[in-house]
Amino acid sequence: MAEIEFERRLERLFAEAPELSDAGPFADRVERRLNTGWQTRRWLIGAAGVAGGVIGASQLIMSNVFQRLENAGDSARVLQQGISQITPHEGWLSGFADGGAVVWVASALAIVAMGFALTRVIEEL
Amino acid sequence: MAGATPLRFANLHDVELCTHAATGERRAFGELVRRHGSAVRGLLRRMGAQVSEADDVAQDAFLTAFERIAEFRGEGTFAGWVKRIAARSYLRRLQREKRLGMFGSETLENEPEGRVAGDADAAIDLDGALKTLGPAERLCVSMCFGAGLSHAEAAEALNLPLGTVKSHVKRGLEKLRARLAPGGAVGEGRRGNG
Numbered sequence: 001m002a003e004i005e006f007e008r009r010l011e012r013l014f015a016e017a018p019e020l021s022d023a024g025p026f027a028d029r030v031e032r033r034l035n036t037g038w039q040t041r042r043w044l045i046g047a048a049g050v051a052g053g054v055i056g057a058s059q060l061i062m063s064n065v066f067q068r069l070e071n072a073g074d075s076a077r078v079l080q081q082g083i084s085q086i087t088p089h090e091g092w093l094s095g096f097a098d099g100g101a102v103v104w105v106a107s108a109l110a111i112v113a114m115g116f117a118l119t120r121v122i123e124e125l
Numbered sequence: 126m127a128g129a130t131p132l133r134f135a136n137l138h139d140v141e142l143c144t145h146a147a148t149g150e151r152r153a154f155g156e157l158v159r160r161h162g163s164a165v166r167g168l169l170r171r172m173g174a175q176v177s178e179a180d181d182v183a184q185d186a187f188l189t190a191f192e193r194i195a196e197f198r199g200e201g202t203f204a205g206w207v208k209r210i211a212a213r214s215y216l217r218r219l220q221r222e223k224r225l226g227m228f229g230s231e232t233l234e235n236e237p238e239g240r241v242a243g244d245a246d247a248a249i250d251l252d253g254a255l256k257t258l259g260p261a262e263r264l265c266v267s268m269c270f271g272a273g274l275s276h277a278e279a280a281e282a283l284n285l286p287l288g289t290v291k292s293h294v295k296r297g298l299e300k301l302r303a304r305l306a307p308g309g310a311v312g313e314g315r316r317g318n319g
Contacts, residue, residue: 003298006302007270007298010266010301013305014168014171014267014270014271017163017167017168018163020166023159023162024159026163028155029184030158030184030187031155034154034191035151038151
C-alpha cells in the first residue's frame with residue numbers, strides 16, 4: 001500500500017470517531033458550565049456597577065455638586081440674559097424656562113450617554 | 126434547558142452555529158458540542174488519556190473554544206479546530222503533571238501487545254491498533270493524523286526536537302500499517318494472545 005494512501009486512510013479512520021453513548025449528557029454538562037460562567041460574569045459586572053454607582057453618588061454628595069449646579073444655573077441665566085441683549089429679536093433660547101433647566105437637560109443627556117456606553121461595554125464583555 | 130435544543134439550531138450548519146455562538150448564544154454552541162463532543166473525546170482517548178481525563182480536557186477545550194469562537198474563521202472544520210485546542214490542552218496537562226518527560230526517549234518500550242484484545246469481530250480496529258504503540262508514538266501519530274497538527278507544530282507543542290517527533294511518527298505508522306493491513310497483524314496479534 002502506498003504510503004500516502006495509508007496516511008489518508010489513517011486520517012479517515014481518526015475522523016470517523018464513533019458516537020459515544022453519553023454524547024448528550026456531555027453536551028449538557030458543557031452547556032451548564034457555560035451558563036454558570038455567564039451568570040457569574042453578569043453578577044460580577046452587576047456588583048461592580050452597583051459599587052461604582054455607590055462610590056460615584058457618595059462622591060457627588062461629598063463634593064457639594066448640587067450647590068455647584070445651582071451656581072452653574074445662575075451663571076447660565078446670566079449668560080442667557082447677555083445673549084438675549086445681543087440678539088434681542090431672536091428667541092431661540094426662550095424655549096428653556098431658565099438656565100437651570102439647560103444644565104439639568106445636559107446632565108440627563110450625559111447620564112443617558114453613559115448608560116449607553118456602559119451597555120455597549122457589557123455587551124462586548 | 127438541557128436536551129431542548131431548538132430545532133432551528135439542529136438544522137444549521139456548523140459555521141452558522143459558530144456565528145450565533147459568537148454573539149453569546151450558548152445553546153448554539155451546545156449544539157456544536159452535541160455534534161462534535163464524541164470526536165474530541167475520542168481523539169483524547171486515542172492520544173492516551175483515561176476516560177474521565179479525556180472528558181475533563183474535552184470540556185475545558187470546548188469552554189476555551191467558546192471564549193475564542195471569534196477567532197474561528199471557518200477555514201477548516203470546527204471539529205478540527207476544537208481538536209487542535211483539545212490536543213494542546215491535553216499536552217499542557219501532561220507537562221504540568223510532568224508526564225511528558227518520558228516521551229523524549231527514542232527507544233521507548235511499547236505497551237504489552239496483549240492490550241490489543243477487543244471486539245473479535247472488528248476487522249479494522251484503530252483504537253486497538255493504537256494501543257500497540259508506545260505512548261510517545263501514539264501521542265505523536267494522534268496529534269498529526271487525528272488533530273491535524275504538522276510535525277513541526279507537534280514538536281513545538283511537545284517541546285521535543287522535530288527529528289524525534291518525526292521518528293516517533295514514522296515508527297508508529299509502520300506498526301499501524303502492519304496492524305491495519307488487510308489480513309495483517311491485528312488478527313495475528315489476537316490469535317497470538319489467545
